[in-house]
Amino acid sequence: MKIISINGITKTGKTTTCEALIRELSKRGYRVGSIKEIHNEAFAIDTKGSNTDRHKEAGSMMVVARGLFETDILIPKALDIESIFDYFDTDWLVCEGVEDANAPKIVTGITSFDLDGKWDDRVLAISGRYSNLHVERYRDKPVFHYEKDITNFVNLLEKHVMHRLPNMDPACCDACGSNCSELMIERMNHPDSKRFCVLTNQDVECFINGKSITMVPFVQKLLKNAVLGVASELDGYKHEHEIVVRIKKP
Numbered sequence: 001m002k003i004i005s006i007n008g009i010t011k012t013g014k015t016t017t018c019e020a021l022i023r024e025l026s027k028r029g030y031r032v033g034s035i036k037e038i039h040n041e042a043f044a045i046d047t048k049g050s051n052t053d054r055h056k057e058a059g060s061m062m063v064v065a066r067g068l069f070e071t072d073i074l075i076p077k078a079l080d081i082e083s084i085f086d087y088f089d090t091d092w093l094v095c096e097g098v099e100d101a102n103a104p105k106i107v108t109g110i111t112s113f114d115l116d117g118k119w120d121d122r123v124l125a126i127s128g129r130y131s132n133l134h135v136e137r138y139r140d141k142p143v144f145h146y147e148k149d150i151t152n153f154v155n156l157l158e159k160h161v162m163h164r165l166p167n168m169d170p171a172c173c174d175a176c177g178s179n180c181s182e183l184m185i186e187r188m189n190h191p192d193s194k195r196f197c198v199l200t201n202q203d204v205e206c207f208i209n210g211k212s213i214t215m216v217p218f219v220q221k222l223l224k225n226a227v228l229g230v231a232s233e234l235d236g237y238k239h240e241h242e243i244v245v246r247i248k249k250p
């Protein structure tokens with residue numbers, strides 16, 4: 001899955017840019033998901049006293065509201081962004097207002113001051129209302145109009161946005177020689193780079209409730225040595241043979 005984040009202050013064309021990208025990506029045959037970050041502390045889809053709210057208040061960890069034309073999943077807590085990403089199985093994920101994603105950014109603004117307030121090394125391009133000024137570049141990044149330049153805009157995304165990388169704590173993993181953010185930025189700026197995340201091809205796989213768990217090399221080695229230490233004492237053990245361990249209940 002490829003992830004792109006659209007960031008900017010309010011009323012600068014974030015949603016309009018997201019709409020245009022989603023529409024064009026879908027037109028090209030991609031399956032597209034989206035996330036909208038809402039910073040209003042009073043925001044809640046569910047209403048106090050509704051049937052689904054009563055389920056939540058009774059202690060349900062996840063409530064599903066199934067209607068005639070949509071299905072809503074209500075989780076009564078704020079999830080970290082990586083956990084939210086795990087819910088998606090799409091080709092592209094367009095995020096509006098998400099600041100903590102390890103993904104390239106499209107910055108929107110009205111003035112250069114607006115752009116500078118959201119600027120960092122993850123910026124890939126500029127769009128939104130700033131593109132109405134008919135400038136081709138800001139700093140060293142291209143400016144795309146969300147309607148007139150949408151074809152070239154998405155062409156750029158297809159080339160420079162890599163598939164999702166982990167977002168591990170730098171203290172846990174630097175096996176590739178840099179942290180996850182630095183690797184993402186390098187791959188964004190140099191799509192032909194041969195460097196890749198070593199965790200995308202793990203020597204040891206662990207599944208919990210059917211979900212693959214990403215493990216840093218140290219943890220992979222720890223788990224591998226523990227399993228081999230036990231398995232090597234069992235009848236039928238042969239070196240280099242695949243070993244599968246299933247624990248039905250902890």
